Amino acid sequence: MKTLPKSSRVVIIGGGIVGCSTAYHLAKLGVEALLLERRKLTSGTTFHAAGLVGQLRSNANITQLLGYSVELYNTIEDETGLGTGWKMNGGLRLACNQERWTEVKRQATTARSFGLQMDLLTPQEAQDLWPLMNVDDVVGAAFMPTDGQANPSDITQAMAKGARMNGAQIFEDCKVTDLEIDKGVIKAVITDQGRVECESVVLCAGQWSRSFAARFGVNIPLVSMEHQYMVTEPIKGMPKDLPTLRDPDRLTYYKEEVGGLVMGGYEANPIPWAVDGIPEGFHYTLLDSNFDHFEPLMELALGRVPALETAGIKTLTNGPESFTPDGNFIIGEAPELRNFFVGAGFNAFGIAAGGGAGMALAEWVKNGEPPFDLWSADIRRFGRPHFDTDWVRTRTVEAYAKHYTMAWPYEEHSSGRPCRKSPLYEVLKDQGACFGEKLGWERPNWFAGAGETPQDVYSFGRQNWFDAVGREHKACREAAVLFDQTSFAKFALKGPDALAALNWICANNVDKPVGALTYTQMLNDHGGIECDLTIARVAEDEFYIVTGTGFATHDFDWISRNIPAGMNCQLFDITSSNAVLALMGPRARDILQAVTRADVSNAGFPFGTTKTIGIVGCPVLALRVTYVGELGWELHLPVEYATTVYAALMQAGAEHGLVNAGYRAIDSLRLEKGYRAWGADIGPDHTPQEAGLGWAVKLKRNTPFKGREAAQAQADGGVKKMMACFTCDPDVVLLGRETIYRNGERVGWLTSGGFGYTVDKSIGYGYIRNPDGVTRDYVMEGSYELEVATQRVPCTVHMTPLYDAIMERIKG
Structure with missing residues (x-):
């Protein structure tokens, strides 16, 4: 009988297909790995998987990950000599x-x-x-x-043999009972056969993962379903x-x-x-x-x-499997515990994902980062509601039931709602708000007018809210609108080293006077965009950070783990403390001035600044910024004042045409102005130079920052992909992922799509790729088409905002 080793660099918990794949890939990378399985390999849920292997998903990188599985399954049998039952039968x-x-x-x-x-x-x-x-x-x-099928147990055993052939150790009948953690650092795993020192743990325990991880404060939102x-x-x-x-x-x-x-x-x-x-x-x-x-x-x-x-019926197999609230799997390093990695929640496509997931986990463990952007499966996409197992189960039941239903554009989940509500929820509901949900937050998507029902009716054509959003869009361009953006994630970074820490993490310069507002990205070492946010300096030693609703866990984790060692500053999540009202439009100044004594003239309150102003007894942190391309302010205020301030603004705005507006209008407005959306247009696989955001990188300053070398190399040497805007006939519905053709050749796909009501065009953004390099001239010299639902349609390319006149109005 083998003796359990006293130490291993990496310990993998769980001997299903994902655990064995992780061990195989770690061993291939030369990383010492030990896999511990409490019973026998595949004995959890892998042994009863159906074994279908499909590749296509709505996300390019998840598709790439599944495609890697197919590549591996094509070769693993020859490599190990073990049959896998793999057939590429389509x-x-x-x-x-x-x-x-x-x-x-x-x-x-x-x-x-x-x-x-x-x-x-x-x-x-x-x-x-x-x-x-x-x-x-x-x-x-x-x-x-190139799709196919495999025998789950056989392909798992083949990867286990491949792992052993490359130096990994695998122990069956060895139950992990505990982790030894000292001051937030993993020191060892404790098993029923002894203690094993390690640097990292990879949890691949399937439906057992949530309860095990919860003992150490790690949240893995999955539940078991028959x-x-x-x-x-x-x-x-x-x-x-x-x-x-x-x-x-x-x-x-x-x-x-x-x-x-x-x-x-x-x-x-x-x-x-x-x-x-x-x-x-x-x-x-x-x-x-x-x-x-x-x-x-x-x-x-x-x-x-x-x-x-x-x-004849041989068997009716009923096996429990782990499913997640959004139907995608869970992978990555847990934000709650360093060097604790997770690969779980595979929603009955663990065999299809197994090869690629193990590859990604192995590279993540070895290199400290995934091989490519895996945001849609990243464990950091979850947040506060996902700590409650009952809420997770309620939403997961809905996600399971929708596995084969139509994947409608803009579709919202209906279960587990309402969960997190702005103080204005009931007020806006009474005014016709049709709400969507993000990270548990109820957010108004659009407002129904007379004779309209505030409920989405889904289709692949123009949906029932199209005209309503058009009204809100027009009001923002011509008068003013008020957006309830309370769900924004909001952080405070405080301490004597707050400036030094942020100026290292941020690509843009935040070393500005108190009252300055900075739009910035945060980059990885390859120059990829990890965060896209706004930072206000509110004191010499304090910064107020605002980012998107869905990025609360991710961005907090990125900032906190990249504060240089030894620096004295603390990061706090204050999302629930402040409501946010975004007042936008050419009449925004008239309305704001009517409710405050503060000087909100352009001279008194320039673009890109912030100050605290008083509105009906409330101290409001006003940020002169816009994501819709109009004059405006984000008003951040304690939640208890929200209804009072909202009422004052609506009353003052009545004579100026102020109306409520929702998130679908925000998307339409930002597309016209060319503002990027993280998670769609930009992310870890995209750099500021590629995305047209090089102007927000402090390369002209002799200031070190994370990702500087990669950003400088691109600034000097050029890029191989570049973001561009495309417009086409308004009858064409663009949703994202449509294929871009340049001079008849496929060069990329749309990262986002929608409609611009001011320009009366369908709008899409996407990267034009060329291995020999892409320049602005290269983009503009091409002739372009978009493929939409297999049909090619002509389009026009743009490298400047569609609505340039906006800039004068923003800064005026």
């Missing part, structure tokens, strides 16, 4: 109504944007590939030839090379197995499991088959595959 996706067909066509364009082949087929062509199915109701289908699939006896005439099949309109999926079929699905009424905790000793265990609950899926499947009527 994947079919059906569409049975026109709106689903539009969704599929948009997915085909997304695939093309990301460099994947997805072929659109007629119903007959689809049936030729999958002859067992009835296609009477099929409108069309998409086929991705998931069933049926395995049939061999079916006569079953082709061995049958592609996997997804039939989302019938909520079902299929794959061939040993001459029979595996059929499962995502029912609209899923069943949470282990609500009171996972039973002790649960391993290599399945739940009782629930035939009554599976029957509606079976009836849907019979309409698609008539052969199921007479096929």
Whole structure:
């Protein structure tokens, strides 16, 4: 019997496919790794996974990660000599109504944007590939030839062997009982066989991850859900090379197995499991088959595959799996504990993601950063509501039920709401607000007028709120609007070294007088944009930091972990303390001056400054800034004053045409002005030079800052991708991920899309790529088209804001 080592640089907890993949990739990188599995490899949930491997997602980098899995599965059998059951037999996706067909066509364009082949087929062509199915109701289908299927246990064992071949150690029947942590630093893992010193821990414990991590203050928002699939006896005439099949309109999926079929699905009424905790000793265990609950899926499947009527049923497998509130997996270093990494919550596509997730985790552990931007799966995308397991479960039930429903543009979740509310929630609701939700916050998306219902009606065309948002947009350009942006994340950095710390972390110069306001990025060592925020200097030793609602955990973590060692300053999250009212539009000054004695003239309150002013007895921190391209102020004030200040502004603004406006108008307005959105247009894979934000980087100053060398190299040597704006006919609906063609060649995709009501054009932003370099002249010399739902449409490229006249109004 092997003896447990006394130390290892990295300890991986959990021997499913993600844990074994992480061990394999760490070993390949030359990193000492030890994997500990409490029972046997695959005995948690991997052994009962269905094993379908699809690649396409709405995010380019998640698609890339899944594509890496396919590359690995193509070679791991030859490398290790162990069979994996991997077959690149392709994947079919059906569409049975026109709106689903539009969704599929948009997915085909997304695939093309990301460099994947997805072929659109007629119903007959689809049936030729999958002859067992009835296609009477099929409108069309998409086929991705590089998708496939694997045997989950076999491919996991192959990666485990590959890990051992490269020096990793794997111990089964070794339960991790505790972590040894000293002053926030991981020192060791404690097991039932002894103590193992380590520098880092990677938790890949599937549905056990949340409860284990919670003991150490780490929040992993996942819960267990029952998931069933049926395995049939061999079916006569079953082709061995049958592609996997997804039939989302019938909520079902299929794959061939040993001459029979595996059929499962995502029912609209899923069943949470282990609500009171996972039973002790649960391993290599399945739940009782629930035939009554599976029957509606079976009836849907019979309409698609008539052969199921007479096929013998070998098993109905009911296995619990971990699901997350937004349907994406959870990866990365926990913000609550350094060197504690997580790979969990794979929403029943752990086999598809396993290879890539292990690669990403291994590189993250070794290099201190992921191989590329994984924000949509990053553990730091979560926040305060996700500490409550009941709230997580409520939202996850909805996400599971939506797994195969239409992925509508602008779709909002409905469960677990309202959760976090601005003081103005009821007031704005009474005035016709239609709310969306971000990180638990209720935020007005748009306001219904007379005869309109404040409720979204989803479609792939112009949705029912289009005209309402147009009214708000027009009011902002011509009069004034008030946005409730209380959900903004807000931090205070205080201490004698606050300036020195921020000037190191920030790409722009924050060494300005008290009262100065700075727009800045924070860069990684490659020059990529990790944060995009506004910083007000409110005292010699204090800064007020404002960032987007969804980035609260991420940005707090980035700032706090990049404060240089030994510097004396403290970061506080004060999001819940302050409400935010954004008063924007050409009449904003008239309205603000009517409610305060402070001088808000351009001379008295210039653009890019901040000061505290009084409004109806409230001390208001007013920031002269804009994200909509109009004269305006963000008014930050204690929450208890919010309704009073709001009422005063609305009363003073009545004669100036002041109206409420929501977040969809903000997006439309910012697109016209060319303001970037982090998480879409900019992020860790994009630099200021590439994004047209080089003007906000302090390269002319002899000041060191994080990422300076990379930023300087690009400033001197040029870039290979550059952001541009595209406009096209207003009848074309741009959503993002549409393919960009320059002179007939694919050069990128749109990172965001929408509509500009002032210019009466559809607007998109995206990066034009060229391995030999991209310049402004190169961009402007090209002729461009956009592919939208497989159709190419002409467009015009721009390198300046669409609404330049705005600048005079902002600063005037």
